[in-house]
Amino acid sequence: MRSWIIFALCGLALNAGAEEELQLHQAGATTDLPTLERGAETVMTVCLGCHSLKYIRFRELEKLGIAKDKVDGWRGSNPMGTAISSQMPAEAAMASFGKAPPDLSLMAKAREGGPDYIYSYLLGYYNTPEGGLGNHYYPPTKMPDVLGVAGVTDPAQRAELEKKAREVVSFLDWAADPRAQERHTLGYYVIAYLVLLTTLLYFLKRRVWGQLDKT
């Protein structure tokens, strides 16, 4: 029966090898504030041209720690509590792309691979030999090469673009789960408390059961 388990595990391993598709690049998304702030800048000024970020309100950007005058600049005359919408009306987007650009608020959780997928996708553009534009990770995509990646060969320029993509992805990762930081902080306390409580319960249980063994 042990051989069965080994057999099953071999099956797992074999298959993992067989299924390898295009490798995603590691986005290295971080939660560090200056990165998020620069990422927000790019998203607000570039991506919002087509996409919305409808589950995030301007107020939350300020709560995240982004300078108020920056947020004010992005929101214009909208109140702080406004959900962040796209600058392009849905009909116009449909007309130009034949497809509505999806909302970005949950994007970092809505694709297999999450942030790494977005990172790879944004940097995945290339010029096809026929003079068209291709993308390694989403070949039929309707989105233009917004970061201007295709054709860039200079390593320094390429590194600059990777940095920019990393910032964008870090910000989108925050936007998909703005309570993650709070969740982790609370989690450490909860787990520490539970470990303490469980240890005490263990010793109490041992003591009480120990008396039983004597009788």
Next chain:
Amino acid sequence: MVSRVIEWVDQRFPLTSFVKHDLTEYPTPRNLSYWWNFGFLAGFVLVLQIATGIFLAMYYKPDVNLAFDSVQHIMREVNYGWLLRYIHSTGASAFFVVIYVHMARTLYYASYHKPRELMWWTGQGLMLLIMATAFMGYLLPWGQMSYWGAQVITNLFGVTPFFGDQIVLWLRGDFSVGDATLTRFFALHYLFPFLIFALVGIHLVALHTVKSSNPSGISLADKDNIPFHPYFTLKDFFGLGVYLIVFCAFVFFSPNTFIEPPNNIPANPLMTPAHIEPEWYFLPFYAILRAIPDMLGGVVAMAVSVLIFAILPFADRTSIPGGARYRPIYRAMFFIFLADVLLLGYVGAKPPTGYFVPLGQAATLVYFATFFLLPFVSKAEERWMRARGLPADLQALFQQRPPRDKWNDKGETR
């Protein structure tokens, strides 16, 4: 003062005698291992699901245009809404982990034998209700997997002879999964946990009639039964602590393990996801469904695979107690079955192409063969064991069996 109030109640309601009989002094075999903790854990998970569910229902909106947004509202704006939702979504998976371990323990020790057949069957009813509840709950966030999962599963009922289409229509409330489906699933998802709660009550009344099984498989002498409190209250609480550490690690640090990425995309009836895959806890049954090339056959095989556990009290025809503990062949079958279920789960998560097809079919065959062979194997095994002579510790157990046990006519296990 307190004692006078209790006395007042006791004259009108059997409070003290209930607490004594069923909680504090309830006699429990002292040799129970930690595998016996999972019944209590299942009860705890049920209560936690109900408690978090009630609060979620205060903010959730069962309407196709609002459902997805209302979940995001809970996640982002309601105070500790993310906590409620992640406890609830992780809790669904945790429920199945606990229930499956609880079932595996019953299988390992063959605790379903006389006199605990009703324990086993009510338990199976609970499993069915939990599965139905989980399935309906999964529709509520109204993501792509919610929608397409419900579409595929409700569609299966269409194979019912004669009434198939009517049944599907009745389940969905519409020709396709839509608003009517969402509202009825929400109503039933709120109702079923209370049915489960009631059935747990019945499960426990039966338990307290036949008392807990134990690893030896026969009822112990009185001196080896100890009061539930403080011994098992403490043991259960310690187990609960360990459980909560693992559970909270997921809730706080990896809650999205149990939320498929496509379910973060709002349901879109016009766009089918690349693979539609049920939640992990349905995967073994889903693999059985797909192993049979014919749709009707597949649905029947899947239904039978869930229900077939009910035959075990009859199918396992041994009189040797303790299940896998004393029976080498039964033990081998148990582990083969366990490995087979894991394999089925793995196949269920893969697209039905290439070598996964024969693999799934072979695993399905092993699954059913286990049940069909058990009546013969269990008899043959007993003959073999008795011819070889029972192990000394088993003989000692037979000897120390209390003389006036009400189940003792021919040995408690049949």
